Amino acid sequence: MNETNSNSTAPHVTSSKQPLIQLSHVSKSYQDADRKQVIFNDLNETIHSGEFIVLMGRSGSGKSTLLNLISGIDLPDSGSVFIESNNFSQLTEEDRTIFRRHHIGFVFQAFNLIPTLTVEENLLLPLELIGDLTPGDYKNAEELLDWLGLADRTESYPDQLSGGEQQRIAVARAIIHNPMIILADEPTGNLDLETGKEVIGLLDQLVRETHKTLVMVTHSREVIGIADRVLEMHDGMLTPAQ
């Protein structure tokens, strides 16, 4: 079942304080019934390595679409999305997937852990996609769970965990393979205020300690204080939030 690609075949990304994500003249629209809905029109933005970016905006303004473009899940109608020197528009579906498996971690609003896998297996899945699991991988997973305070839930299934616990596991899954970029789509949307704060704190701590780039979509104003930059999506344009 393992179809792994070594780092040597994956598009290469270096980690340093330099432009990491570049959106160049990006346009994107959707055909909604008989109406064309323009999401972005000639969007340009640069995100640097190690930055903590918060994306805000109304529902349907295109925040999640932007995350999809950054991850290569979706492609722009025109323009280019660069991760360092890799232009997604010029990569095949297969190459973009392999790029994602190595360099991007996802955190979703609905946690989206695989219900048929245990906590540990959910955690190990991204590592297995990169290559055969080693004893070191198991140790990493254990340490990560210990650090998250979930060491006793290794063999639990997602539906046996609380929402907060599930989201902490989802965060751990997003970072366990040491990606350069973490994309979080309303990670606190399904959590109560207190638990949401915990998860945000966790993400912030991880980004700062491991120098990851975090792009987070959220409606929570409390995040503004800890983010490096807050961008607001409005009428297909990204502008610094007031």
Next chain:
Amino acid sequence: MNSLLFRASNLYFIRHPAQLVLALLGIALGVAVVVAVDLAKDSALESFDQATTAIAGRATHRIIGGPSGLNESLYRTLVVEQRLYPAAPKVEGYVSFKGKTFQLLGIDPFAEGAFQTSVQSDQFGQNGVSNRFLTTAGLIGMTDSTAKRLALNSGDALVLQVGARTVPAKLYVIRDGLSKLESRRLNNIFVTDIATAQEILGMTGRLSHIDLMETSNNRTAFKKIREWLPKTAELIDHRSEHQQIHQMTGAFYSNLSALSLLSLLVAFFLIYNTITFMVVQRRQLFGKLRAIGVTRRQVFQLILVEAGIVGGSGTIIGLITGIALGHGLLGFIVSTIDQLYLPLSSSQLSVSGITLIKGTLLGLGSALVAGIIPANEATRIPPLQAQHRSHLEIHAHSLSTRLLPIGFSLILLGALMTVLPSSSTILGFGGLLVVILGCALMTPQITIILTNILSPLVKHRFGIMGLLPVRSLAASLSRTGVAMAALMVAIAVTIGMTLMISSFRLSVTDWLNSRINADFYVAAPTTAKAQSNNGLSKTLLIRLKTLTGVESVGSVRRVQIETSKGTVSLSAYQLPARAKSGFHFLAGDPGIIWSSFEYEDTVILSEAYAYHHTLDVGSITTLRTYNGQVNFKVVGIYSDYNVGQGVIAMSRSTYNSHWHDNRYSSFWVYTLPDANFEQIETEIRQSAPKNIHLKMTTNKEILNISLALFDQSFAIAGILRLLAAIIAFIGVFTALTALQLDRTQEYGVLRATGVTPRQLRKLVLTETGVMGFLAGFLAIPVGFLIAVLLVYTVNQRTFGWTMALHFDWGNFLQPMLLAIIAALLAGIYPAIKMSQTKPAEALRNE
């Protein structure tokens, strides 16, 4: 019903038309198979009954004689002296024409009137037709449709093969006066007058039987019949004619009914599967509707109305398809019966209302029953829980745990039903079905157990991605459970039937190899049924014995003796030592059997006869002979796989002393070791008189013909098994498509995490392959159990035979492979569809 509510619910079908098509297809196919088998089976049986009605009409009784019938003077005594009428003399026999066997019926057209048979009034009584028959020698009549089928016209000269003889005749086509029904009834019958029939069939001065009708006017005379009737004749209730036919073909129809019931069982699973999906996939919607104030009752009604509409539509399609499919199956059934039992006209499919009602009940009833269970479940739980899939799976797991002991109890009950000391075929098949149902109910829980056992092994060997499909099988039990059970049942039935048929074939081959040990078999070219009427002479037997190179010659005379309990097949043997060695006795000591066989009133019975008449060694059986009722002692029971109700066998000397019959059905020629086969064959042919055409067969040819017939008689079983497999395949396909649809979002997450489309395809196909493997794996013990029950109990009750169960791994592995391939094929479309779904779209479902 609130129309907005209905629209909200049905939007699902508009968005997922493939699901609707699959649901309709599943129900339609399930109904179609059951309807087709039923219609074909009933139509074939009806054509038998029609042929009987055509000849016997309103007759209530029949006077029958021995193997060579009645003396025709009996008819004169009956009508002139005893004044017992209405009475109609009949001469019946079988003739071959253009390689096909037809019934030749000799009648007295003027005597037929009161019986309202198809050969009485109008067409025979008017327009001088009757006179034409009486005044033209060798004239035989057939219906216009039969003549057209045979490309013949009135006045054509015919050459009929009657036993070993060829007889000329002239054709008269009956064009007027026959209704469509009458014409259909006479489809395979040649009609002529009594004298011509006697002449053609070599029954001069003899009648086959005399039909009688008891009325208020002749009741007194009727009561006195038995007082003056000669010992050689017997008065029987006419219903026994029907009984004979039903007895003869009973086993064949029982098998068809069993297969039809198995199709019904698989069809029910499929329909249940289909309707359950329709409900469980919209569980969230129902939860939301409940949350905004829709009552439980309204949701329940909504689900049932939908199930009714889908079930009803599928049923209508299924009924139409079933009728079309029935036409095809009827051809198979007719040709099998024609070869094995009796000549049967090419029947037309008659669509009976009862079968259509049965099909409707199956389709619509199953859909409604299938709707009630999930509807009840969906409305019983709180609205919030209804929106969570995990609750559904918890419920499915808890249900499967509860079903485990129920299934086990059903297996025990079914096994008990099959081993009860009863000869009821229905009880046997019923028991078998209960066992299968029990196994099906246990399938979901055993699937969970098996996946739990497999998971660590798979994880170790294939990693987490390999583990996913195995785990999801058990985790999605609400979707996979019924489909797995349906596939398991279809495969298990295939294994069971294959094992039974291969065991049966092996037993028959062994039996034929030991019994058919003569070098040449010489017989009149005729069917088994016609052997009573025709035969070979003793002169020929004496000639054969004197031929150079011939070591010994055995003989057999096969006759049908009609009794009040039906027809009894009697074989009178003259057996040389080598022929005796071919008999394998299941009861009785061969030494004692053969020493008493030639000299006393003893008989040996075929296993089937002994079973059906509950006779054993030492029992006494009574037969009507020319000397009146005679008791015969049973000294042995031998193995015999001929179809029908079995055979009573006795020595030729015993037969000669009780019946006045000097004819032989066939001779068995044993040659010396250095004999010249070709020379002997030529000399045998030359031994026959000029107008006699002998049918000569070697033991190898008989073996091949017998096995070909065997295979043909089970060909229909193969078709029905295939149809059951197709039904199961659609079940799995529906389940998988629904399952993949459910998991779109999960696949979106996997794609976001870095799983490639190729890996996703592999994942889906592995899941379906595992499903097929587990269903196949579970089907092995169940199939073996079915085979054991079929071989040791059901078969004995149906045919009266026992056989050894032949165990061949190939019989297990092939169906298992079939299950895996079927499941993989069923997974191809969902796999491609899922891998093509854009992850962004899949994630938008979030």
